[in-house]
Amino acid sequence: MGKKKHKVLVVDDEQDIVEILRYNLEKEGYDVKTANDGKKGLEIAKKFLPELVLMDIMMPVMDGVESCRQIRDIPEMKAAYIIFLTARAEEYSEVAAFDVGADDYIIKPIKPRALMSRINAHFRRELKNKENEEDIIKIGKFIIDRSSYTLHIGDLQVNLPKKEFELLYFLAETPNKVYGRDELLASIWGSDVYVLARTVDVHIRRVREKIGSQYIKTVKGVGYKFDIVDQV
Amino acid sequence: MGKKKHKVLVVDDEQDIVEILRYNLEKEGYDVKTANDGKKGLEIAKKFLPELVLMDIMMPVMDGVESCRQIRDIPEMKAAYIIFLTARAEEYSEVAAFDVGADDYIIKPIKPRALMSRINAHFRRELKNKENEEDIIKIGKFIIDRSSYTLHIGDLQVNLPKKEFELLYFLAETPNKVYGRDELLASIWGSDVYVLARTVDVHIRRVREKIGSQYIKTVKGVGYKFDIVDQV
DNA sequence: ATTCAATGTTACCCAATTGTTACATTATTA
DNA sequence: TAATAATGTAACAATTGGGTAACATTGAAT
Structure with missing residues (x-):
């Protein structure tokens, strides 16, 4: 079997950020799809069934918290890894994020190199230890x-x-x-x-x-x- | 219906982790106590007699391995389920961990949702198995x-x-x-x-x-x- | 609206389980 | 040891429970 491309969904209303992430992720060999608001993100998630979601919290139409909650309701998305992107200033509490099923969060500004190595590390672990943490x-x-x-x-x-x-x-x-x-x-x-x-x-x-x-x-x-x- | 609250003890020196775990566990309906080092953990275990212990390995004052060993010496804690939390780097510990009576271990970073479903599953099976022994x-x-x-x-x-x-x-x-x-x-x-x-x-x-x-x-x-x- | 997959219902058939009976064997007592 | 009471055994009959297929319904996706 050839090398599997992990599926990543990026959801952010700032087009710059989406592009930077897409560029870096594709360079690393990921299969990337993007959306600019939570509602669109949810729709894509339903079909695309990504293994990793990078989601901004503050977005128009539907914010990241609500979008995340609904993504978690998709049976096939129960095990996905969801990371929130948050501006330091945003008052959304850490707790609220985990409450709707986020697995992690990172604070902007995003440092692409650091984020990529974090994501790579995640999939490496995921592969090795899946059975260790899941039900x-x-x-x-x-x-x-x-x-x-x-x-x-x-x-x-x-x-x-x-x-x-x-x-x-x-x-x-x-x-x-x-x-x-x-x-x-x-x-x-x-x-x-x-x-x-x-x-x-x-x-x-x-x-x-x-x-x-x-x-x-x-x-x-x-x-x-x-x-x-x-x-x- | 008075659902029984299972008792869980969390021992970790990183306060963030303790709080995330406490929050998620309490949301799931568990009765949670926490400690920040192995010695404190042991003391609480003696009185609290938890059914499940989540314990970091690397800690000040008394590390998880030693703490676990002593917890196992408490008669009422023989049947408890003890899970070690370990950073990937701490390869040494796996053998030592099972050696002192750990039942399982998971590798950080912790994914709260996955861990919760695993803990829930543990208690579910525990319950089912108890019922059988009588027959x-x-x-x-x-x-x-x-x-x-x-x-x-x-x-x-x-x-x-x-x-x-x-x-x-x-x-x-x-x-x-x-x-x-x-x-x-x-x-x-x-x-x-x-x-x-x-x-x-x-x-x-x-x-x-x-x-x-x-x-x-x-x-x-x-x-x-x-x-x-x-x-x- | 239409299609398709998943789920629920029903009816028919078969086989294992269960119940009955007749007869053989064993134990008990005179 | 013969009589008789109780139990073992085998063959048969009755019943039940479950397998299965075909059909009906629901619900999701398009």
Whole structure:
């Protein structure tokens, strides 16, 4: 596989800054997209799904804080790294930034060289330590990553829809433990939702279809479990 | 609903980090205490008895490694979860950290969101696992686990259908006690179900077939018992 | 509006589990 | 040791629970 280009989104209303960042980032080999306000930034984020967002706080139309909050609501963006760019004078507190899900912030004026090495360092770390910091279950050949909703079995990537993923995740969290349909419904669907118990069966079937049938065992009259006995 | 607040202790000499962690942890509903060096951390741990400790390694007065060692000596802290926070440069520490009883470590800079989801996941699993421990009977070579509906005899896994499993489980709960067919029917089948008493015999037979005939003894005219006399 | 993916529902079929019965075997007592 | 009471065993029947496919619905993306 060729060298992967990391995706970076730059959002700032000052065109100078956007250009300087774009120039430097592309020179470093990143795949860059830009926007000039928070709303545009959010739209691009939805499609582009960047791994890193550099976002100004003070912007017209939609400010960085609100934009960040909404970006975090995109499931695939839960694990992205979001850095705020702030002028020293701005009174937005550090706390407010972290509150909406920022991971870091830097104070303007931006020093491109310093920022680039910081970003490079981030991706280097990210690669090496992803599994150290994220909400991941590793079990047998399975790597189940809830922060990015991805499932790897060996080196095969398997895509599961939300419900199926959550079902698998829930079962794998406590391997071997048998859960009745009611428990699964209550935990995954929610205790208020009114869905037939047999729905669980169908989802189990769909998961099995995608991951292989040997992992989720049926205990007749009781429920289902994620079984690790057979796993080598 | 009175959600239980898990107790978390944060120990770091950098006040920024302490504050960021405190803020995020409290937002997640944890009961947080903090300290700025290992010695202070140890003192607080003694009284506070946290379930989770986030501890920097490099600190003045007493470093994290030594502090962790002493925290582990506190009887009530044996089961706590201790996570080290380390700067990448401190390569030396990984081995030493696990050596003194750390459970995990993460590399700075800390990503609050990722760390929070990881901590949440820890407590979620912790809770799930606790519930299971109550359902396991260990007796002689037998491990009868009601949470996974599995039976191990030595290192042999035996699969029993529901009724048979429950019959064995019920008998093994009070070894050597003799139960009449009526009692077994009432307890396992339920007092409302009406099933012939001889059904019990058949089930006993089926269980014996699978686990060996020496364990469940017949007491003529009375009933059956799970016998541990013959077990080595 | 239209398409497509995800989710939920239903009905049918099959197989494991469970229950019953008849008969064989064992234990107990005279 | 014969009688008889209790239990073991095997074969069979009944039932239940779960797999599955096909269809209906929802919801998101365009």
